[in-house]
Amino acid sequence: MKVVSREIEMIAWFKKTDMPVPVKFRIESESKNSTIKIDKVIQAVEEKLAGNRMYVYRCQSIIGDRERIYELKYEIGTCKWFLFKI
Amino acid sequence: MDRIIFHIDVNSAYLSWEAVYRLQHGSLTDLRTLSSAIGGDEKSRHGIILAKSEIAKKYGIKTGESLREAKSKCPEIMLIPPNYRLYMKCSNAFYEILCEYSSLVQRYSVDECFLDYTDSQALYGDPLEAAYSIKERVKKELGFTVNIGISSKKLLAKMASELEKPDKVHTIFEHEIKEKMWPLPIEELFMVGRRTAPKLRGLGIKTIGDLAKYDRELIRIHLKSFGEMIWNYANGIDSSTVKKEESIQKGIGNSTTISYDVTDRKEAHLVLLSLTEMVSMRLREADMLTKVISVSVKNFGFSTYSHQRKLPGPTDCTMVIYENVTQLFDQVWKGEPIRHLGVHLTDLCGKEFYQISIFDKNDRERQMQADRVMDALRKKYGNDTLVRSSFINSGIRPIRGGVGEDNYQMMSSLL
Numbered sequence: 323m324k325v326v327s328r329e330i331e332m333i334a335w336f337k338k339t340d341m342p343v344p345v346k347f348r349i350e351s352e353s354k355n356s357t358i359k360i361d362k363v364i365q366a367v368e369e370k371l372a373g374n375r376m377y378v379y380r381c382q383s384i385i386g387d388r389e390r391i392y393e394l395k396y397e398i399g400t401c402k403w404f405l406f407k408i
Numbered sequence: 409m410d411r412i413i414f415h416i417d418v419n420s421a422y423l424s425w426e427a428v429y430r431l432q433h434g435s436l437t438d439l440r441t442l443s444s445a446i447g448g449d450e451k452s453r454h455g456i457i458l459a460k461s462e463i464a465k466k467y468g469i470k471t472g473e474s475l476r477e478a479k480s481k482c483p484e485i486m487l488i489p490p491n492y493r494l495y496m497k498c499s500n501a502f503y504e505i506l507c508e509y510s511s512l513v514q515r516y517s518v519d520e521c522f523l524d525y526t527d528s529q530a531l532y533g534d535p536l537e538a539a540y541s542i543k544e545r546v547k548k549e550l551g552f553t554v555n556i557g558i559s560s561k562k563l564l565a566k567m568a569s570e571l572e573k574p575d576k577v578h579t580i581f582e583h584e585i586k587e588k589m590w591p592l593p594i595e596e597l598f599m600v601g602r603r604t605a606p607k608l609r610g611l612g613i614k615t616i617g618d619l620a621k622y623d624r625e626l627i628r629i630h631l632k633s634f635g636e637m638i639w640n641y642a643n644g645i646d647s648s649t650v651k652k653e654e655s656i657q658k659g660i661g662n663s664t665t666i667s668y669d670v671t672d673r674k675e676a677h678l679v680l681l682s683l684t685e686m687v688s689m690r691l692r693e694a695d696m697l698t699k700v701i702s703v704s705v706k707n708f709g710f711s712t713y714s715h716q717r718k719l720p721g722p723t724d725c726t727m728v729i730y731e732n733v734t735q736l737f738d739q740v741w742k743g744e745p746i747r748h749l750g751v752h753l754t755d756l757c758g759k760e761f762y763q764i765s766i767f768d769k770n771d772r773e774r775q776m777q778a779d780r781v782m783d784a785l786r787k788k789y790g791n792d793t794l795v796r797s798s799f800i801n802s803g804i805r806p807i808r809g810g811v812g813e814d815n816y817q818m819m820s821s822l823l
Contacts, residue, residue, distance in 0.1 A: 327434020371551040372428040372494065373501030406434060 323392065323407040332403040334396075341366055341377045344394055349405060358383050364391070374399060378406070412535045413650060414523040415557040415565035416506060416542065418498075419574035421519030422446040422459035425498040426488055428551035443467060444486040447475050448665075455665075458490055462574070474710075495519075501550055509542060514650045522562055524650040539577045547575070563646035564589070566598055585644045590617030599638055607631065616642050660694065661702075662686045662809025663750030669708050670746045673738070678804045680733050681796065683751040686809040688726040691753055692783055697722035698753035701729060703736040706748035714750075715740035721765045722757055727775050729753070751809075 328349065335343040346359040365380040375398040382391050392408040418424065423446050427439035445460040455475035467482040478485055499518045506513045509532060512524035525535050532538045539556040546554050553575035557568025560581060567589055568580040580588050595605045597616050611630065613619045619627070620642035627635040640646065662683050670676050680703070691698055702716030715736045723729065733751055785793050795806035 325434045325436060369432070370501055370549050371432040372425050373497040373499070373550060374429060374432060374494075376432065404434070 325407050326405060328405050330394075330403050330405050332394075332396075334403075341368070342396065344379055344381065344396075344403070347394070347403065347405070358385055360394075369395075410560040411649075412525040412529065413559055413562055413565045414525055414535070414539060414542075415516075415559075415562070415569045416502075416521050416523060417555045417557070417566075417569045418502065418519035419553045419555060420459045420461060421498075421552075422490060422495060423461055423488075424552040425495055426491065428498075429491075429494055431551070439486070439488070442486055443482050443484060444488065445469060445478060446490050447478070447487050448489060498550065498552070502546060502554075505546055505549065506542065509538060512650045512652055514652065520566075522565065522650045525558075536577065536579070543575065543577060561644060561646045562648050562650065563598060563641055564644055567596075570596065580644075582644055585620075586617070589642075589644070590615060590620060592616050594619060597638060598641055599634075604631070604634075604638070659752055659754035659756065660687055660690050660696075660698075661750060661752030662690075663704065663748060663752075664808050665748045666746065670749075671744075673741075675802075675804070676737065676741070676746055676749065677734050678798060678802055679749050679808075680737055680751060681730055681798070682804060682806055682808045683749060684726060684730045684733050685796075685807045687751050687753055688724060688729050688779070689783055689786070689807075691756070692724050692779065694756075695759050696756040697724050697759055698729070699755040699757065700753070701732045701736065702752045702754065703733055703740065704748075704750040704752065705737070705741060705746055707742075708745040708747050710747070712748075713740065716752075716754075718755070720767065724759070724779075725772065725776050726779050728772070 330347045330349050332347040333345045335345055337343065343363065344360050346357055348355055348357045360381045360383055362382040363379050364382055367378050369376045369378050377396040377398070379394040379396075380391065381394055382389065384390075390408065393406040395404040395406045396402070397404070420440070423444065424440060426446060431438060440461050441463070442461060443463045445457045445464050447457045448455045457469060457471055457473055457475065457478050459471065460469050460478075464478075464482060464485055467485070469478045469481055469485070475487060478487075495518055499515075502519075503513065503515055503521060506521050506523055510523045510525055510528045512527075514522040516522055525532075525538065528538070529535065532541075535558055539558055543554055543556055546552065555569045555571075555573050555575070556577045557565040557570070558577065558579040558581075559565040559568055564580045564582070564585070568578040571578040571580075571588065578588075593615055594600055594608050594613055595602075597619070600608065607630070608619060611622070611627075613622060619639060622639065624636065624639050627639050629635075631638070664679065664683060666679060670679065698719070699722045700716055700718050702714055704712060704714035706712045717732060717736055719728075719732065729751075782794050791807045799806040
């Protein structure tokens with residue numbers, strides 16, 4: 323996985339307890355926009371680096387008929403989602 | 409029983425915090441591994457180095473020097489403007505972790521805390537092990553490194569945390585003073601800065617040990633009570649305790665570097681007014697009155713002087729303070745270009761009663777009422793809601809001073 327750290331548009335599921343669950347996201351690139359459905363959240367942890375709280379999700383999806391593992395981040399202070407590593 | 413005190417100090421705080429924040433947001437390089445420094449905006453000349461990386465340190469870059477000096481030593485240095493909001497966040501997270509280890513934690517500044525470990529030994533065991541576990545936890549959870557000094561006194565703990573950096577734990581207990589503290593150059597002693605050090609060196613005092621062995625009476629003759637204090641420090645004598653609550657405020661002050669050299673008296677007065685607005689607002693916020701007003705001036709050659717005055721009666725009125733500030737400034741200013749101005753209020757007292765003076769001007773009561781209204785409006789709608797008309801078209805910010813972060817923990821010279 324390589325660090326890309328790109329802001330993404332996300333549809334997430336906010337449950338009554340626990341951290342939000344990412345459902346699908348859209349990533350914009352010059353050529354096209356693609357929507358990726360999150361098939362499985364493998365691991366979710368909270369990160370407090372520099373006192374800045376973020377939820378880090380390791381996820382798995384089929385992207386262009388290949389199964390890929392990648393990392394998403396949700397920054398609590400700004401409510402922003404990032405595709406962090408892929 | 410002797411107490412066990414930790415002093416926990418973040419290694420190049422501003423820089424590591426910025427570095428960790430950038431890494432968290434996907435930066436591929438760690439600022440700590442480059443020649444980099446945190447320093448103000450070069451254009452508006454708010455430019456001194458606030459923190460630097462270890463690599464920048466090797467180029468001889470020092471905290472407090474101007475950006476220009478830093479650039480001349482290392483032209484490729486990466487300069488990053490400060491972000492006080494982030495620092496406060498880091499500092500809070502850091503403080504929260506420490507609070508898990510003791511009920512007595514004192515925030516000494518934004519990046520330093522004292523922790524009284526005496527009563528935590530039953531819970532967390534050996535102090536040294538606990539210190540290592542704190543250090544590792546901060547590194548793992550928050551991403552930055554700290555130095556921890558352990559001793560039975562606050563002063564010695566602070567000295568210990570300064571020994572070798574970064575990411576280390578040191579002790580200076582009383583029996584270790586001779587071996588670990590005395591060989592250090594005198595500049596390393598707490599409260600000995602670039603003003604005192606040359607004076608001490610002039611007396612033949614080169615190391616902390618020299619000062620410790622010096623005659624106490626002689627040092628008192630040279631440096632008054634301050635000399636006695638640092639002599640005590642050199643001998644590891646310090647009776648201060650870890651205070652949980654913010655100690656009582658001794659003074660309020662703000663200062664600012666102006667983006668150009670001010671040569672005009674009127675303009676200088678305007679800058680002083682904008683500082684006075686800030687300072688007196690803070691004074692009223694703290695519910696205090698001041699008895700001593702002082703003004704400090706730093707000129708284009710970086711030399712600083714100040715002037716102060718004791719008031720006949722305590723006050724918190726912006727205009728009274730401002731009148732004194734301008735008089736003080738006029739008395740002391742030598743007419744050269746000014747780079748930096750400051751207004752400080754000390755000898756604060758409570759507001760329980762207020763002595764009216766027959767020398768007060770008649771409109772004092774009304775001015776104080778106006779102050780109250782202005783404070784309320786500014787608090788509710790922001791500082792720009794109401795400004796004095798003298799600032800219109802002056803190009804000078806109507807209220808200035810401070811880091812723009814209200815709860816920011818400032819450094820103090822009191823242990």
